[in-house]
Amino acid sequence: MSTLIVPPLLSSPRDDAMHLYRAFKGFGTDTSAVISILAHRDAAQRALIQQEYRALYAEDLLKRLTSELTGKLETAVLLWMHDLPGRDAIIVRQALIADILNLETATEVICSRTSSQIQVFKQHYYAKFGVHLEHDIELRASGDHKKLLLAYVSTPRYEGREVDRNMVENDAKALYKAGERRLGTDEKTFIRVFSERSAAHLAAVDSAYHNMYGNSLKKAIKKETSGHFEHALKTILQCSENPAMYFVKLLRKAMKGLGTNDSALIRVIVTRTEIDMQYIKAEYLKKYRKTLNDAVHSETSGHYRAFLLALLGPNQ
Numbered sequence: 001m002s003t004l005i006v007p008p009l010l011s012s013p014r015d016d017a018m019h020l021y022r023a024f025k026g027f028g029t030d031t032s033a034v035i036s037i038l039a040h041r042d043a044a045q046r047a048l049i050q051q052e053y054r055a056l057y058a059e060d061l062l063k064r065l066t067s068e069l070t071g072k073l074e075t076a077v078l079l080w081m082h083d084l085p086g087r088d089a090i091i092v093r094q095a096l097i098a099d100i101l102n103l104e105t106a107t108e109v110i111c112s113r114t115s116s117q118i119q120v121f122k123q124h125y126y127a128k129f130g131v132h133l134e135h136d137i138e139l140r141a142s143g144d145h146k147k148l149l150l151a152y153v154s155t156p157r158y159e160g161r162e163v164d165r166n167m168v169e170n171d172a173k174a175l176y177k178a179g180e181r182r183l184g185t186d187e188k189t190f191i192r193v194f195s196e197r198s199a200a201h202l203a204a205v206d207s208a209y210h211n212m213y214g215n216s217l218k219k220a221i222k223k224e225t226s227g228h229f230e231h232a233l234k235t236i237l238q239c240s241e242n243p244a245m246y247f248v249k250l251l252r253k254a255m256k257g258l259g260t261n262d263s264a265l266i267r268v269i270v271t272r273t274e275i276d277m278q279y280i281k282a283e284y285l286k287k288y289r290k291t292l293n294d295a296v297h298s299e300t301s302g303h304y305r306a307f308l309l310a311l312l313g314p315n316q
Contacts, residue, residue: 013048016041017056020049029068031303034077039310043083043274050081073304076266080273080311085121087271088113089128092121096136103141103228105267110149111235112246114199115157122153144187145228151195152236158198168201172208175217179224190225194233199240206237244279247272248287251280251295260299265308269296273311281316291315 011019016037023030023037041049053061062081069077079087092109095102110118125133137149171193178189194202206217221233238246247268254264272280284292293315296308309315 013045014052014056016045016049017052017061020053020061021057024064024068031069031073032306034065034069035303035307035310038077038080039307046081047083071304072262072266072300073302073307075263076270076304076307079266079270084271084274085117085124086128088117088121089125089133091267091271092133093125093129093136096140101140103145104231105263106137106141107145107149107228107232108235108250109267109271110153111232112239112243114159115155116159118153119156141228143229144191144225145232147187148191148195148229148232151191152232155195157196158201160198161200163198163201163204165204168204168208169212171197171201171205172212175205175209175220176213179220180213180215185224187225187229190221190233194236202237202240206241242283244276244283245287247276247280248283251284251292252288255295255299262300265296265299269308269311277312281312285316 019037020034023033038046038049050061053059053064062078065077065081066074079090082090088109092106095104095106095109113121122133125131133153134150137146137153141149174189175193178186193205197205209215209217209220218234218237221230221237225233235246238249250264250268254261254268269277281292284290284295288295293309293312296312297305300308
């Protein structure tokens with residue numbers, strides 16, 4: 001369920017482009033005007049605004065935004081200006097080619113996406129960067145983590161809700177034999193099941209595993225694996241059961257303790273606003289008895305806060 005984005009003004013992309021140009025003119029930028037336009041436009045409208053801006057002023061809107069905005073607000077707005085698969089491609093590419101490799105972020109994005117989302121973002125990845133996603137994974141990841149990511153991005157998975165009960169039980173048994181029942185771990189079995197099965201199937205496997213062996217699959221993963229491989233398996237499993245709760249926990253982690261992990265906060269809010277933000281907000285409220293808007297409000301400030309809250313929509 002997407003968050004409904006209602007323009008504050010019923011204006012055309014051409015009008016929006018002209019308003020933005022005016023907001024950039026003169027002494028200092030009218031940042032509030034920029035936020036009030038861009039935070040309330042969906043992906044198709046944002047693409048049209050960029051086209052109109054180029055046609056009217058022979059200038060790239062993203063470059064202009066880069067020169068007009070700074071800091072966390074700039075990061076959030078520039079990420080928001082892309083469509084969903086383009087955004088995922090940018091986040092993963094930056095994580096994989098950074099001087100300090102960020103495999104945690106790359107794993108989070110890849111393993112929390114559906115099979116069809118991955119296929120589209122792989123196309124965007126190649127179109128934008130001239131290399132295949134698999135090439136960068138091959139280069140930067142290693143071991144079982146690399147094998148899992150490569151299998152996960154290249155295997156089409158069924159996205160419906162139907163599951164085959166016999167297959168579910170067989171997978172639960174196979175995972176038990178591959179992990180808790182033996183000395184050492186047969187990682188190949190974990191990679192095969194987690195990269196080939198649908199989300200509904202994996203959720204059913206987790207339930208069957210618990211019924212058969214009195215232990216959760218998540219605990220088995222924690223016991224049998226470690227590092228980025230463990231993170232990837234847990235992400236796939238959690239997103240098969242309740243993706244909104246997975247992102248709720250990421251948001252909570254980003255805002256907990258001393259200081260805020262702004263890159264994680266921006267990444268989750270910007271990438272989920274047009275997908276399932278209503279569910280995430282509802283789960284956040286249920287789990288922490290505080291609205292996500294209030295949590296974000298207390299951790300951020302200024303125009304950066306205004307932009308994130310505009311993306312989140314009503315405080316509920």
